[in-house]
Amino acid sequence: MPFDSQKGSALIKEMRKYMEWHTMVDVLKDPPPGYASPPTDLFKGLDEIHVNATQSKYQSQLEFDAKLLASDSHRVSPVTSINGHKVELHLNQLALAQHEQDPDARYPRLGSQSPHVSSNAGVWEFNEGLWPGEKEFKIGFGNKTDMRVKTTAIPGQDILLFAYPDGHSLFQAVCVPPREGSREMQKLDAMESKISAWTASATSTKTAQASSRVPHPLLRRLRFHLALQ
Known part of the structure; x- marks a missing residue:
């Protein structure tokens, strides 16, 4: 991409006219105490770019445009x-x-x-x-x-369902398999029966029965996590 020195210099002259209407020019050049960013002399920067443009120091239009860009996060330090x-x-x-x-x-x-x-x-x-x-x-x-x-912890949508007062109750609820005959076990058995029915209806061939050495999986919490018994 080439660079037209004459057009580039003319553009800087026109941009300076717009910059003179900028109400923050003086403040940016000499900011008050507590200002978070370093001082910026807009006119001095334009003058430097104008000189370089006049002397054809830019190798391409892209390099010239990059110098004109405001430092609004496009040059974040790595x-x-x-x-x-x-x-x-x-x-x-x-x-x-x-x-x-x-x-x-x-x-x-x-x-x-x-x-x-x-x-x-x-x-x-x-x-x-x-x-x-x-x-x-x-x-x-x-x-x-x-x-x-x-480091910040942000509660998820399930936080309203979190009703465990201590670590022990949480462990018993989500880590330990439910007791036989408990209400939760009945719900899991019912869910397992439904899934078995769905699997049977979707499969036309018989499958070999699982080995007795394989732990029996228990479906947990509707997320189908496996808790080994």
Whole structure:
């Protein structure tokens, strides 16, 4: 893509006219105490771009346009460290704990996953709902700045159904198989009968009976998790 020095210089002159109407020019050049961003001299920046354009120092129109863009997050400084460790090392260790066998499948799970319908949050953000091991993460950037991100638990939609006062009652409810004859066991037996009927109607061939050495699966919580008896 070429760069037209004459047209580029003319564009800067016209942009300066619009910039003179900007009410924040003086404030941006000399911001008050507590302003979070560094000072920005808009006119000085335009003058530098104009000089470079006049001297044909830009190799292409793309390079010229990139200089004109406002710094509104398109030049985010890269992450260089997480909790004092190199970012590559930290992310690779996190990827190793994922379910996929292929490393090329594990690593992409760290970032946003748009094809997911329920949530496109990556493991770095969500971590499968598990404790990530740290109550706070210090993120270091290439421009020598850093930020701290606290680990936050966000209740899901099922939180209203959570009625367990302590860890023991939770363990008994979701980890221990229900007792024979209990109301929950009756519900599970009824559900298992329905599933068996559905399977039988969908299968036209007989299947071999499972070995007696295989643990009997008990369907749990409508999510079809297997609790081995």
